[in-house]
Amino acid sequence: MELPPGLSASPHLLSQVLGTLTHAVILADLGGTVLYLNPQAERLLGCQATEAQGQALSRFFMSDDQDFLYPNLLHLASQGQAFRGELLLRNGQGQGFFAFLSLDQVPPEPGRAPLILLGLEDIDHQKKLERILGKANYGDLLTIANSIAHELRNPLTGIGGFVNRLYKSCRISMDHDQYYKYIINNLNRIELLVRKVNDLVALHDPSLAEESLGEVVEETLRARGDQIAQCQITVRTQMQELRLALDRQQIQRGLGILIDNALEFTPQGGAINIEARQEDNCCRLTFSDSGRGIAPQDLPFIFNPFFSTKADGLGIDLAVLKRIVQAHGGSVRVQSQPGQGATFLLELPLERRRAIRTTLLAGQNAGV
Incomplete structure (x- = not known):
């Protein structure tokens, strides 16, 4: 519902309304120049409105977000598109804090250009x-x-x-x-x-470093070369060259669990196939064997601790695999039919940040 004629043009009324809101509110032009902070924004950002006015919104964004996220938000506002998300911002003293940010465009009116409306909810304590x-x-x-x-x-x-x-x-x-x-x-x-x-x-948080997934897979296979040869299993790999942030030892441990599992349930002369390819912003690693497969009634429980298809089994290893993959921000699932082997599908993020924080949106030039 629009304001009655005359009210929308009242700066005093607008200031009073924004001042009563419980969330921090910032108004800026489409170029990112701060025009207004309500009292809640002054408290959250630790600076006076008079100090912030005329300054760039970028002062409240972390240095890591200056090249992509900040210009992308300005671009969204210029296109009349909204944004909602949790961000790490910084206050007037340069200290970081978590906030839920809402960004919208205030449409233009006669005599006024469109504006950026930013709403900030302090979630630092919650985090x-x-x-x-x-x-x-x-x-x-x-x-x-x-x-x-x-x-x-x-x-x-x-x-x-x-x-x-x-x-x-x-x-x-x-x-x-x-x-x-x-x-x-x-x-x-x-x-x-x-x-x-x-x-x-006792699995610790992964210690991430950029690694070649192909090298990690090959190293894991070499470590189990004697066992693979003893079982007379053929291993085929088809690896797209991918580099991603991972804990080398943990991923090798997870792959080792899959290899050991396949060697146990695949008859002599069988095969293990390992493939890796990029899909959107993730790496999909497919690990399949030609073993006896998994019964349909067992599939929902295969990653549960203590569940095992063997009478004397312990069922912990696949739970360890799942935990390793999830700690890397990924997921794992299994597909299988009795007598047709099992296929484990692992998805690991290539880039842990959202695309809006890593790539300029369409229509922008670098350095905007």
Whole structure:
């Protein structure tokens, strides 16, 4: 609904209305020159309106966003397009803070050019709480897992030792050998379970560095060359040359899990195919084998910890793979039919930032 005639031309009324809003509001021209800050914007940005007026909006954007994001926002406003998103901005003192930014164009009126209307909601405290709570929950989980591992491992060692002594001192018949092996095998299985749970929980945040995915895959295959040759499995790779930010050791561990899984379930003479290609802003890595496949009823649970298609399986490894991929900002899923092998589809981001922060929008020249 439009304002009645006469009201829309009242600067005093406009100032009073904007001053009552709970969110920070900035008005600027299409070139990005600040024209107005309401009191909430003054408090959030830590500067007076009189100080900001005539200055460029760019002063409130981080240096990393000066080349692409800032000019892209000006371009969107000039085209009458809106933007909504969470951004890291900086105040008048250069300190960073998180805000939810709303950008719109105020259409022109007779005697007035179009304007940029920026709304800012301070979410810095919320973001800090999310990080604190996330770390606290993860820390609690890690502490519990470590405690369980410690509390179980020590008794298991003692039980194993006493079982050995009892067996050596009381062995009478071959039946005792069977009972002894049963006890030892199950003790070993429990110890392996404890170790794998600890491995799952203790995964650290990835330490990212730009790497060639093809080199990471080839290095992982070389490390398992003897096992692959022993199983008489043919490995084919078709890798588009892609470089992306990843933790080399973690990705190799995830690939190793897939290779080990394929070697276990693929008969001699079978094949493993690994392909990688770029799709939009992500790398799609396809890992397929010619093994026995996965039953349809098992597919929804394949990445769940402790789920296994084997009676004596532990089912932790694929959960580790999923966690590694998700920690890299990616996703993993599986496709399979019984008797037709399994195909794991991994998607990893090539660029972690949104396109608006990495590429000038159409119709712009570099340096705008």
